[in-house]
Amino acid sequence: MVILNWLTAFGKYIMMLKRVFRRPDKMRMFLKRYYTEIYQLGIDSIGIVLVISLFIGAVICIQFKMNIQSSWMPAWVPGYASREIMLLEFSSSIMCLILSGKVGSNIASELGTMRVTQQIDALEIMGVNSANYLILPKITALITIIPILVTFSVAAGIVGAYSIVYIGHIGTIRDLTIGMQYSFHQWFFWMGVIKAMFFAFLITSIASYYGYNVKGGSVEVGKASTNAVVTSSILILVSDTFLTQLLS
Amino acid sequence: MIEIKSINKSFEDKVVLNNIGCTFESGKTNLIIGRSGSGKTVLMNSMVGLIQPDSGEILYDGRNLLNLSKTEMIILRRQMGMLFQGSALFDSMTVLENVMFPLDMFSDESYKERKRRAQFCLDRVNLSDAGDKLPDELSGGMQKRAAIARAIAMQPKYLFCDEPNSGLDPKTSLVIDKLIYEITKENNMTTIVNTHDMNSVMGIGENIVFLYHGSLEWQGNKDEIMTSDNQRLNDFIFASDFSKRLREANE
Incomplete structure (x- = not known):
């Protein structure tokens, strides 16, 4: 029964995506919504991304310096580890997990409210492909803004590491810089960007699916919001495993 | 019919x-x-x-x-035009934008023409001065009238x-x-x-x-x-x- 429900939901999700990925009725209106979504989903998230990344960068550095480093380990390891963790995992996967909470619940509740207040029905009656009009700009907006968020996150993490070394006196800036520059592979950055773009698609499409298909009232909107965050978080973690293996 | x-x-x-x-x-x-x-x-x-x-x-x-x-x-x-029980106005848009919406989507007229038509519809439902307001700022009756204006914008x-x-x-x-x-x-x-x-x-x-x-x-x-x-x-x-x-x- 559970499997049948999952298959039904997956089928509905695919059917919805089929309606989403159509040519917009009016390109001007699509672009208008696209820019709005860039702002709401992307620019509005920069603050939280910067704050979290700054502190995580600092904490990784502290952990390596204070708790993991030992006599056999070179002094530049905390810098190296901070950079690699930020590049490979935090700024893509973990940041997207955080965004699935912020952006995912926002999308699900927005669309869910539109559904229960018949705004989506109003679009359909006008002859507008509501899935395309409402969801496509969200998906494309987050996918296009996410590389910028990843870059900001990596940069903030590095700034965090430098800040804690400078302020907390837990090492030297020189050692940290050596570590930060040691054995740098540009591909790691692009791997993070590719993963984050995939996760951005998961976050927006899954949250849209739950919000768009709400039936009932405000309680159902709340449930849809929760389900969107839980489902997209699980799928991010599962797909992260496969993507990391695939891209490494 | x-x-x-x-x-x-x-x-x-x-x-x-x-x-x-x-x-x-x-x-x-x-x-x-x-x-x-x-x-x-x-x-x-x-x-x-x-x-x-x-x-x-x-x-x-x-x-x-x-x-x-x-x-x-x-x-x-x-x-078709439809007036919903709860008005179903788009709450992120002003009243004028709501009325202009079907025109924006389906009309090839200039912005000036579309705005003129939307304002005409608002005038027709006696909401001439409500164009810049958000739906939440209107009373129930005004929301219904705004929804009528939107419904008739495309001359259904x-x-x-x-x-x-x-x-x-x-x-x-x-x-x-x-x-x-x-x-x-x-x-x-x-x-x-x-x-x-x-x-x-x-x-x-x-x-x-x-x-x-x-x-x-x-x-x-x-x-x-x-x-x-x-x-x-x-x-x-x-x-x-x-x-x-x-x-x-x-x-």
């Missing part, structure tokens, strides 16, 4: 519409009345294509809605109004009814109003369809309703003491 032929609709085992057949004429305000749960909203949603009936035909000037291709359906829907051939007076005081209800009636006449639209407001029935009911437990029980106009001997219709129309006394006084 919209013709309904033998429409049936069930949700699981529950029959909601049972072999409904009726005609809604152009240039008239057609009312669908009935108790809560009698199938009014399901019938209206079937007519606009939001619900797929199990069987039957819905003919828009001869074209069967249920046999239309996706493209034909989109074209037909652009000839068919106007659907689902419970246009719900949540409004009697005086505001009269204003909405009058507006719907006048707009219908001005544009020769086929207007269908879903209601259980007796003032609407007596005020603008040029063609009334009475549903009872999902079946068509009676069809006529507001004059015929007063003299009908259909017991179920009378029980519904003259349910309150006030309307009973009114009928007795009339007799």
